[in-house]
Amino acid sequence: MPRAVAGPEIERLISLLARVPGLGPRSARRAALQLIKKREQLMGPLASAMEDVLGKIATCRVCGNVDVRDPCSICTDDTRDPNLLVVVADVSDLWALERAGALNARYHVLGGTLSPLDGIGPDDLNLASLVGRVHEGAIKEVLLALGGTVDGQTTAHYVTDLLRESGVKVTRLAHGVPVGGELDYLDEGTLAAAIRARTSL
Amino acid sequence: MPRAVAGPEIERLISLLARVPGLGPRSARRAALQLIKKREQLMGPLASAMEDVLGKIATCRVCGNVDVRDPCSICTDDTRDPNLLVVVADVSDLWALERAGALNARYHVLGGTLSPLDGIGPDDLNLASLVGRVHEGAIKEVLLALGGTVDGQTTAHYVTDLLRESGVKVTRLAHGVPVGGELDYLDEGTLAAAIRARTSL
Structure with missing residues (x-):
């Protein structure tokens, strides 16, 4: 010390x-x-920005996002495609996808991935509310954006099974070479997946 | 964006x-x-810690340190050696020296180093108050802890000249091999200085 x-x-x-x-x-x-x-210039504004967020922050009752309003600004955004629901593990993933700007959909934040080793089971994730939203009927496609880890894949399989009887289309993000990534730094699994999913030019 | x-x-x-x-x-x-x-657990306490510091922070009128009281807790600490005054460029240097724990002295924060290229001249530094403190008479030694840069060295020479007629002893930090440092990563100037200042075992 x-x-x-x-x-x-x-x-x-x-x-x-x-x-x-x-x-x-x-x-x-x-x-x-x-x-x-x-x-x-910095500490004063930062302290007041924190107080501001602290006073307003809430977890969205619909999707599990955090925002300064509930339901969050994404759930209440009428310009978003009501047919597509993107399932993510964490709010950080939602932010990353929003930054990519390739989607104009709504989200569902599970609050984690299934992880038997860490004692995280289906009851610890926002799965019941996901099934509820899908059964409301407007959603045509559920995109599982759950990452390439073992836990992410396990969760994707579990959610797929859970939504099977709803008849909704379930998709996942493509595996492949990262944009700007060099081949000789990539693992064999990613390369094999990129080869299997090769596209015509 | x-x-x-x-x-x-x-x-x-x-x-x-x-x-x-x-x-x-x-x-x-x-x-x-x-x-x-x-x-x-974190944002609330951090915001209130910032508000707390914001409400109390002050620049010490004696030494130029920043603290929640003025004069600062170092200047008002009676257990410190009144004979030794350590001159630093910045509060961060004062903090670094305090962490080293090798000194029990008071400080004088210049607020920068002389830098003709950046337009920082003697009038931009807390030099008048340094001369004033030295002329009060209690100080026997002024240790210039101004770093090994060209600007630091220039400032050290300038302060040495400024204090020459006061008769006070002016010292500087030793140059040498950093503790735990490897020789072949060191520049030639440091090695040459370490050789010149070699000590007997």
Whole structure:
């Protein structure tokens, strides 16, 4: 434990910053000092942005997204395709897909993937609400965007089985070579999948 | 500019987090999401720690340190050696020296180093207050901890000249091999300095 270099208020700020993902004990100190130096331009606005989000944040009762309104801005966005529902494990995946900008659909956030080793079973995920949404009838296609991990694949199979009797079309993201990726850095499984799913030019 | 994935309050939080040193646009998104998920345990305490620091932070009128009190906790610490004054360029250097724990002295923060190229001259640094403190008479030694850069060395020479007539002893940090450092990664200047300053075993 290094010696405290400033008052307890500053030390507390440093130790909390060190728990922010992307910052460690050392960079938290640097961040704290910059925040203190730029207190008018950065620390003040950041503290009030946090208070603002804290006061308004909610988990969407429809899809499980987090937003400053409930239902969230995606669920209430009438310009989105009502026929396509994209199932993701986590809000971070939803954000990643939205950033890609290739979809104009609504989402369903499971809140994780099935993981017997970690004790995460079907009852721990938002699966009942997914089945409920699909049975409402407007959705024609469920796209499972659950990642290529074993847990993601297991979850995709489980959801597919769960939705089989609803008659809805269930799809998954394509496997293949990442755009900009170099072949000799890719694993054999991805390469084999990219070969099997090769497309004509 | 990627599409906004959440309400403007969350996007504002992300863009402010991206300006914190150590976080970039991508890690700011990840940090924001973690803060939102851990809003009770992390974002709430962090926001209030910031508000707390914001309400109390001050620049010490004696030494230029930042702290939650003025004069700062180091200047008002009676257990510190009144004979030794350590001159640093920045508060981050003061924090680094305090963490090393090898000193029990007071400090003087110049607020930068002389840098003609960046237009930083003697009047931009806290030099007048340094001369004032030295002329009060209690200080016997001024340790210039200004780093090994050209600007740091220039500043050290300037301060040495400035304090010459006060009769106080002026010292600087030793150059040498970093503890745990490997010789073949060191530059020639450091190695030459370490050889010149070699010590008997």
